[in-house]
């Protein structure tokens with residue numbers, strides 16, 4: 109493999125992520141974290157950052173979502189063929205898990221940019237003849253199985269990933285852990301950094317932690333405590349068969365539980381949250397650590413609808429690799445902006461018709477909401493006072509919803525069901541569609557195809573949020589709670605609208621629901637609906653500002669340049 113050498117010779121940064129979302133046909137992601145990872149890698153390729161990425165293969169993917177007649181989520185297995193997109197590399201390595209050695213191989217996906225940059229992505233796979241049947245399944249399901257299954261996956265990702273990079277001949281200088289799932293890689297690096305005179309794990313001093321810390325960068329992604337992986341030490345002792353003493357690990361990963369975030373933080377030179385506010389919240393969660401903030405982004409070309417690609421190409425050539433050019437959006441005539449939007453909306457409505465048989469009215473102000481159905485995102489909030497919503501919106505609004513609940517998340521499934529039940533309750537007054545199986549393909553039609561992008565999570569639990577950035581890029585203004593990236597992107601009435609109070613000294617404020625709801629209804633009826641129907645040119649001004657004041661900055665090109673200068677090469 110002659111081209112292989114060129115990857116290994118120049119590549120210095122390894123990006124580790126439990127999920128990577130590149131396209132809908134490769135179902136190795138579940139939501140925002142994976143899509144962000146994919147977008148990050150795409151920008152790295154565009155910008156020719158010398159990066160290799162590592163994740164798991166997930167032959168059985170995440171799951172396909174359907175609804176039964178009562179609006180309850182049903183799951184079915186996805187199937188896909190890695191060989192249609194990737195090549196199997198001949199190199200193999202071994203990782204010990206529990207009592208057994210597990211063989212590990214990697215599939216290579218070459219992410220090629222039109223600029224000529226390439227980032228190789230390694231999808232790790234234990235489904236190899238000769239491995240125990242149980243071990244062959246370790247890399248089958250994304251977020252499936254129990255705690256023990258998850259820990260095994262993280263051994264494969266962290267330790268297996270580091271080993272296969274070495275076996276392939278990579279000489280990595282920076283390891284970027286995208287969330288704590290990959291933190292076990294630090295243990296492999298520790299092992300390799302062992303000082304020659306010592307031969308025990310027992311004392312922290314025996315290991316050159318400094319040398320490991322120098323190599324590692326860690327990004328934390330969620331202020332939801334359950335989002336941080338923790339394992340009981342007995343399980344860790346049973347699973348990790350490296351010659352690591354538990355006492356030594358307790359000094360790095362926490363006394364009572366093995367906390368992947370703590371491990372990553374203790375062994376990283378640079379730690380960051382994914383928006384300014386999230387950086388601050390993380391500092392409070394993990395006192396004593398220096399935590400920076402690099403706000404997430406989206407990959408501009410991936411998330412731009414064909415209508416806006418054509419428009420931006422015409423007026424702002426070069427925008428896709430230099431999204432800062434979007435700041436000049438005011439050079440595009442209003443009519444062209446509106447025409448592109450109308451095109452994206454028609455394309456999406458056609459898709460809705462095909463999938464559901466429902467015909468939505470293209471003239472109506474259409475509100476979109478789609479993301480993982482986690483309860484803190486409060487998907488059904490807007491229906492809390494249905495009579496008020498009907499007063500405000502009958503004949504003027506329609507809704508499109510989407511999003512999957514994790515198969516074990518019954519509360520999330522209940523949120524979806526409550527939304528679907530609104531269809532009957534609002535019948536003849538406000539139309540609502542809940543689209544099945546929200547994924548990257550659905551998202552790419554959905555987000556540009558509505559008029560307003562709604563987001564109302566419980567503050568401060570939305571670490572960043574990225575779907576709102578996809579909306580802004582396509583001239584769809586955000587109507588959102590001031591949390592995550594929107595605190596940085598929001599200018600009231602200029603780039604979109606806020607919901608609820610400003611981000612005061614909020615720790616956790618699930619109790620602000622009524623305030624949020626009241627503000628939401630009031631702004632819809634007094635500001636947003638009148639503007640949309642009676643002052644189209646002012647509405648288009650907001651659309652342009654979403655592009656020129658949000659999308660030009662909240663993208664993975666800007667983000668990647670910051671990671672390079674602030675975390676990788678500093």
Ligand SMILES: *Cc1c(COP(=O)(O)O)cnc(C)c1O
Nearest residue numbers: 139140479547548551573574575
């Ligand atoms: C962008 C995206 C997300 C993330 O949405 P948030 O608003 O950040 O939660 C989730 N799922 C898919 C398929 C996406 O494309």
